[in-house]
Amino acid sequence: MNYQEIIDKQQQFFNTNATKDISFRIKELKRLKNILKKNEASLYNAIYKDFKKSEFETYVTELSIIYHEIDLALVKVNKWAKKKKASTGLANLPGKSYIIPEPFGTVLVIGAWNYPYQLSLCPAIAAIAAGCTVVLKPSEVPSRTAAIMATLINQNFDPNFFKVIEGGVKETTELLNVKFDKIFFTGSVPVGKIIYQAAAKHLTPVTLELGGKSPAIITKDVNIDMTAKRLVWAKFLNAGQTCIAPDYVLVESSIKDKLLSSIKEHIEKSDYNVENHNYTQIINEKNFDRLNDMIDRDKVCIGGNVNKEERIIPPTVMKDVEFSDDVMQDEIFGPILPVLTFDTIEEAIKQVKNLSKPLSCYVFTKNNNVKKKVLNEISFGGGAINDAMMHFTEQTLPFGGVGNSGIGSYHGKYGFETFSHYKSVLQKPFWIEPNFKYSPYSDKKLNFLKRFIGL
Numbered sequence: 001m002n003y004q005e006i007i008d009k010q011q012q013f014f015n016t017n018a019t020k021d022i023s024f025r026i027k028e029l030k031r032l033k034n035i036l037k038k039n040e041a042s043l044y045n046a047i048y049k050d051f052k053k054s055e056f057e058t059y060v061t062e063l064s065i066i067y068h069e070i071d072l073a074l075v076k077v078n079k080w081a082k083k084k085k086a087s088t089g090l091a092n093l094p095g096k097s098y099i100i101p102e103p104f105g106t107v108l109v110i111g112a113w114n115y116p117y118q119l120s121l122c123p124a125i126a127a128i129a130a131g132c133t134v135v136l137k138p139s140e141v142p143s144r145t146a147a148i149m150a151t152l153i154n155q156n157f158d159p160n161f162f163k164v165i166e167g168g169v170k171e172t173t174e175l176l177n178v179k180f181d182k183i184f185f186t187g188s189v190p191v192g193k194i195i196y197q198a199a200a201k202h203l204t205p206v207t208l209e210l211g212g213k214s215p216a217i218i219t220k221d222v223n224i225d226m227t228a229k230r231l232v233w234a235k236f237l238n239a240g241q242t243c244i245a246p247d248y249v250l251v252e253s254s255i256k257d258k259l260l261s262s263i264k265e266h267i268e269k270s271d272y273n274v275e276n277h278n279y280t281q282i283i284n285e286k287n288f289d290r291l292n293d294m295i296d297r298d299k300v301c302i303g304g305n306v307n308k309e310e311r312i313i314p315p316t317v318m319k320d321v322e323f324s325d326d327v328m329q330d331e332i333f334g335p336i337l338p339v340l341t342f343d344t345i346e347e348a349i350k351q352v353k354n355l356s357k358p359l360s361c362y363v364f365t366k367n368n369n370v371k372k373k374v375l376n377e378i379s380f381g382g383g384a385i386n387d388a389m390m391h392f393t394e395q396t397l398p399f400g401g402v403g404n405s406g407i408g409s410y411h412g413k414y415g416f417e418t419f420s421h422y423k424s425v426l427q428k429p430f431w432i433e434p435n436f437k438y439s440p441y442s443d444k445k446l447n448f449l450k451r452f453i454g455l
């Protein structure tokens with residue numbers, strides 16, 4: 001496929017200014033929602049074939065989030081796209097200052113495999129709302145979900161406006177040789193660095209949604225049952241293959257045993273099982289082997305009985321884990337929960353800060369000082385107090401990482417902003433122009449300006 005030609009045509013289409021029209025954006029967003037609604041059965045079927053993800057989890061963690069993003073954009077895009085007034089200083093009066101959001105142009109969205117619909121389509125929705133044309137490269141790892149997105153979008157949209165290109169490393173590498181006006185990438189830290197370098201050659205701005213080890217810090221005063229319930233849900237949803245899942249637990253030593261038995265109870269109650277559609281498979285053999293190697297059988301206290309043929313790793317909890325253990329060296333991205341302990345909050349914060357800045361951080365506590373300390377001292381993308389992952393569902397909150405966990409953010413209006421340039425404009429009338437800045441210069445003019453500027 002000649003990628004340059006596809007992008008040239010998208011740029012030509014962008015230059016017709018068709019996407020600047022808000023009614024065009026609204027029409028295309030509605031089209032997308034209709035197509036997805038009409039083809040829900042095929043979407044469920046494809047993702048089930050890829051990694052046995054159930055209709056329930058697909059609706060809750062993928063389609064409902066996509067529909068919400070579209071609905072919010074439909075209601076708000078007029079407001080988001082409006083020119084915004086800014087105040088004007090004395091030197092430029094009686095001029096007017098304002099900011100015009102303008103679409104970046106032709107953008108490339110590269111998706112990850114773990115929530116294949118949502119992580120590909122939500123950035124595309126934000127880009128469409130902002131008035132961009134979009135090339136979407138979904139992850140090739142869940143091949144059926146990539147194929148169904150390509151079919152549905154390529155059959156229903158003008159390719160000069162919105163096109164899906166399927167492929168893996170080779171195709172993405174070729175795509176990155178072409179100059180886009182913005183690249184939005186979701187994936188791992190090492191590939192994020194490749195994307196950033198490729199974008200730098202064209203001075204293309206990037207948003208990088210990456211990963212990392214997100215901690216859950218738990219103090220002794222919590223409601224243990226509720227903490228375990230929320231933690232178990234967040235960790236084992238999608239079989240732990242979630243960028244914002246609590247990667248590891250840091251619990252105050254005195255409640256470790258009680259927390260572990262409550263976690264066990266909630267895992268049992270959840271009835272996690274691929275057959276009854278309460279659980280998903282590990283995406284592929286490579287990830288299965290990677291995860292299996294992380295499990296230290298001597299430290300497993302819950303689960304651990306893996307099934308390689310079916311690519312199933314049941315919820316697995318490891319206790320007495322140390323920061324030097326294998327499982328603590330990289331992001332887990334699977335259903336293994338290491339439990340570590342601490343005696344003082346200072347020590348816990350220090351340990352978290354020894355690792356790269358996490359995408360998420362969760363603190364379960366009733367102690368206001370602990371809450372304040374964690375929020376003040378640990379840098380992280382986003383997070384929750386006394387819950388895990390649910391911050392993701394709030395469209396009023398920007399979603400993104402910091403440091404190694406990413407650059408930039410999206411969701412709701414933050415997605416619109418991510419695909420927009422904010423053009424600043426000063427507008428002046430002709431009828432007045434003070435002479436002070438013009439030559440010939442004089443001491444009088446300088447003295448006046450010094451007083452006027454006031455510095």
Ligand code: NAD
Pocket residue numbers: 110111112113114115119137138139140167168169172173186187188189191192194208209210211212242243244331333359401406
């Ligand atoms: P990945 O980096 O392997 O792949 C992501 C995308 O990059 C895919 O589309 C893939 O085809 C492409 N790609 C892979 N290798 C490439 C290369 N050498 N050159 C160019 N393109 C390449 O990531 P993944 O395995 O799909 O996802 C897992 C990672 O993504 C985890 O680290 C997870 O934390 C992170 N993640 C982050 C978020 C977030 O919102 N921050 C969401 C989901 C996943």
